Amino acid sequence: MYDFCINGGGMVGATLALGLARQGYQVAVIEPVMPPPFEASDGPDLRVSAISEHSADILRALGAWEAIEAMRVRPYDTLSVWENDGSETAFTANMLDMQQLGYFVENRVLQLGCHEVLQSLDNVTCFVGNKVRRFAFPVGGGAMAGLVDGTEVQAQWLVGADGAQSVVRKAAEIGTTGWQYDQRALGMTVKMSSPATPHTWQRFYPSGPRALLPMYDNYASLVWYDSADQIQALARLDNAALAEKVSEAFPSRLTVDGTTFTVLDKAAFPLTRAHASRYVTPSVILVGDAAHTVNPLAGQGVNLGFRDIECLLSVTADHPDLTSAAFFRALQTRYEKPRQRDNRLMMAGLDSVYALFSNDLGPIKWVRNQVLAVTEKVVPAKREVMKYALGLHQWKF
Numbered sequence: 001m002y003d004f005c006i007n008g009g010g011m012v013g014a015t016l017a018l019g020l021a022r023q024g025y026q027v028a029v030i031e032p033v034m035p036p037p038f039e040a041s042d043g044p045d046l047r048v049s050a051i052s053e054h055s056a057d058i059l060r061a062l063g064a065w066e067a068i069e070a071m072r073v074r075p076y077d078t079l080s081v082w083e084n085d086g087s088e089t090a091f092t093a094n095m096l097d098m099q100q101l102g103y104f105v106e107n108r109v110l111q112l113g114c115h116e117v118l119q120s121l122d123n124v125t126c127f128v129g130n131k132v133r134r135f136a137f138p139v140g141g142g143a144m145a146g147l148v149d150g151t152e153v154q155a156q157w158l159v160g161a162d163g164a165q166s167v168v169r170k171a172a173e174i175g176t177t178g179w180q181y182d183q184r185a186l187g188m189t190v191k192m193s194s195p196a197t198p199h200t201w202q203r204f205y206p207s208g209p210r211a212l213l214p215m216y217d218n219y220a221s222l223v224w225y226d227s228a229d230q231i232q233a234l235a236r237l238d239n240a241a242l243a244e245k246v247s248e249a250f251p252s253r254l255t256v257d258g259t260t261f262t263v264l265d266k267a268a269f270p271l272t273r274a275h276a277s278r279y280v281t282p283s284v285i286l287v288g289d290a291a292h293t294v295n296p297l298a299g300q301g302v303n304l305g306f307r308d309i310e311c312l313l314s315v316t317a318d319h320p321d322l323t324s325a326a327f328f329r330a331l332q333t334r335y336e337k338p339r340q341r342d343n344r345l346m347m348a349g350l351d352s353v354y355a356l357f358s359n360d361l362g363p364i365k366w367v368r369n370q371v372l373a374v375t376e377k378v379v380p381a382k383r384e385v386m387k388y389a390l391g392l393h394q395w396k397f
Helices: 011-022 054-063 064-073 105-116 166-170 228-236 238-250 250-259 301-316 325-357 364-375 379-389
Strands: 004-007 029-030 049-050 074-076 077-084 089-092 102-104 126-129 134-135 143-147 152-159 176-192 199-203 208-215 219-227 261-276 284-286
Touching: 004 011, 004 143, 004 301, 011 029, 011 301, 029 152, 029 199, 029 325, 049 054, 049 166, 054 064, 054 102, 054 301, 054 379, 064 089, 064 105, 074 208, 102 105, 105 126, 166 284, 176 228, 176 238, 219 228, 219 238, 228 364, 238 250, 238 261, 261 325, 301 325
Parallel strands: 004 029, 004 152, 029 126, 077 199, 152 284
Antiparallel strands: 049 102, 074 102, 077 089, 134 143, 143 152, 176 219, 176 261, 199 208, 208 219
């Protein structure tokens, strides 16, 4: 009998497993598909996450960051956003006396780094290359995950860290509210003729923003938000034709000083908002995208998942009786309630920005450019926005 069985050994699930194992719990992790082992000669992965400095601190505390950093990460120290020339606002690390705002890291590097450490722990069992066939919740409490190979994993608590289409959430009959946005996004991996600076930027257009995320060496990730039809049309282009479209549509700073680029890979994805009605039941805990998916506008999705982990570990830190009603109440009051509040606040903020910039009405366009121009000049306000986005303002438990 395990203390916790985590379905989903991705970035969030593997990090939570590390945290619970460090606290001395017996942990099982079920992960159907692991990425191939890291090779330095491999090209960059298309899936990249913006990891805040606070999230990196969590990974450091759990002993995973060293393994992740040994592969590859790209620090960035400046974030610029603008619509019209003259309305740009820049958020810089030195405003908070920090060396960097965060890091761009390939998702598979994060996952592989965490699993490298998990393999060294005696109180963690990873069921890799296997997936759940069925769940059962005995009357006396606890949960059972039956795997396709016939293995039955018994645990006091089943954790859903299995993404937006969580099978744990569905098995626990936890409902969600949300919607799919009108826009879609196209993510592209590109190779530049010179290394990108540690500066990420995003320009707003009525059809959606366009952004650059620097990666290691000469690589970068581009993101193009637009209508579903436009993104579908762009995704059908070959890489050379897509590069021409990007050159025409992206801000001129992409190719400043004669910089050129080549599109290496691309993928389109929908923009979805969903929020679980509950994060806990008497046998189930939801974390990360299984509990909430947000508009990727500011790259906060995985960082919200890491905040979930930090909050949940604060509840389990004192080694309560996992079978007690008191522990379930603590999960409700000290994990579910504050995390729902924090995630709702982030969702509302992202939706406000999305609504503000997703139209071309003259008066609204004037207002939003004034907001950006004023924000650039009001340094204390910029600091507060940055602290919240980077996870430096935390709810107290």
